[in-house]
Amino acid sequence: MQVEHHDLHLEFPEYLDSIRALKVGNEEFGRLYDEYHELTREVERLEEEDLPVDDFTIENMKKQRVWLKDQMYRMLRAFSPPG
Template sequence: MPLGHHDLAHEFPEFKERIHELKMNDAHFKKLFEEYDQATTKIEALEKQESPVADETMEDLKKQRLVLKDQLYAMLKG
């Protein structure tokens, strides 16, 4: 069951301008941002499917997204 949209701007609204700035000027941040966005899109699509998804698959995707989120947050704060 979907709990809400997890794009980075919704996760860290206080960093909205910084997110945009880093996406435009930092290639590493942009790459991580795109990976985070892809993982979020995939998770949300799987949550909307009517067919079952293996718990391990969903857990692995969510762990991947969390690692990316942590890395992005560190860059936003820095």
């Protein structure tokens, strides 16, 4: 099965420096980032290994991932790097 990757640096390449800065400098962003990537790895693992899981579960995981990405995107847009 072809699996689409959703790493944050692929989703928002224009925000690479801001992602790095917020990951270490903003506790809330760091928590969301970690949760997003754990969830992404789990979804990709389930899809790659074609493991038996009901559609409802996968769809809920993907909806949670979109919510996390949206929260981080808002933070990235509001972030103004020092200097």
